[in-house]
Amino acid sequence: MYFHLRAVPPSALRNSATWFQRLFEDDWDTVRERIGRHREEVLDKLYGDVELLYCGIPPNHALEGPRTQVVLGGRPVFHSDPALPPFMLLTASQVTGVAEFLRTADFDDLWRHTRVHLLRPYSVPDAEPAARGLFAATHRDLTAFYAQSAEYGDAVVKWLMI
Template identity: 80%
Template sequence: MSMYFHLRAVPPSALRNSATWFQRLFEDDWDIVRERIGRHREEVLDRQYLDVELLYSGIPPNHAPDGPPTDVVLGGRPVFPPNPSLPPFLLLTAAQVTGVAGYLKAADFDDLWRRARPQLLRPYIATDAEPEVRGLFAATHRDLTAFYAQTAEYGDAVVKWLVI
């Protein structure tokens, strides 16, 4: 079973306050999404998305104050799908996206890594795994920074969903 955490940028004018519309947004392929909302930007985190959340938010349950650090991965207003067995969608407004983009642009990856390093390395037995693991988190940080920066530049919102 593959689990992915998807983040999709949506222009506010195309956004619908409907869980059914959000579900279609994630079920449709990229070309259909691009046709429906006029452009397409997406970021996908693999099943370790909670580790990425830890990088920004601190030790669970979110020891960071409310705001951009907690919004990068899991933040947003929940919108519950019609099927209660499915996880909720998370919606960040364009203003919230701008806040997250500013936070990520100003964040020092080395500081984030130092704070979360012990928890992020815990699952890895090999003592020489740190350079590879750190590199993966650094790449994800760069990707998320670019995604939020471009999304904020367009003035778009972000809809997030754990796709199982």
Template identity: 60%
Template sequence: MYFHLRAVPPPALRNSAAWMRRLFEDDWDTVRERIGRHREEVLDGTYLDHDLLYAGAPPHHEPSGPRADAVLGGRPVLQPGTGRPPFLLLTAAQVARVAAFLRSADFEGLWQLARDTLLPAHGGPAAEEELHAVLAVAHRDLTAFYGRTARHGDAVVKCLLL
């Protein structure tokens, strides 16, 4: 299971679940080879940890805006009859706001707010160094992805692949 984000130029974007399914039909090995060469990013099955890092846990939860849009935000595009989660779509303007947020975000500050919620699910204090490193790398990669995407004026389509 992984969470896949793809940049899409607005003129190419279609508000169609069938079109979005085709956008994400490549197998994992093909996707992995494209990361870095194309405007795509992937979060592993711990994507909810990344969402918590940005959107925050109560009482710091952000219900909307660039913090909440970084991972799980976006307008849902339903996949009727499939039993699959909806695609999520961020407009180019929303992508620009997320890019600005990530560029200015203090990762250590975000980590301090989220660590007490995240650590118990990952083995407690013994896992802190590894979890911190994993989230820091993902933060760097998401910041680069959204920055490149915003510079190109693209939208982002997101998909949870099981």
């Protein structure tokens, strides 16, 4: 299970669950190539923890806006199979807001506010440097992905791949 984000020019978007499904059917080599060009991003099964990095610890969620759109945010487009999660769509304008938020976000501040919660799954006392490094790398990757998408004027489509 992983969370998949893909940049799409607004003119190419179709309002069809079938079309959205096809967006995510490429082979892994093709996906890796687009990731290398910051046209696509993939978050592993810990995507929920990355969401907490930006939105805060429940019940202290961030107000609606760019913080809440980084990982899970967007308008739902329901899959044709109701058993599958919906696709999430961020408009080009929302992508620009997310890119600006990430560009100005202080990772150290984000980490400081969530570190206790994010370190909870690790039972080893010296796990913080590795965990912090993982979240910092993910933050850099998401920042680059959204910056590139905003620069191109793209929308972003997201989907939880099961």
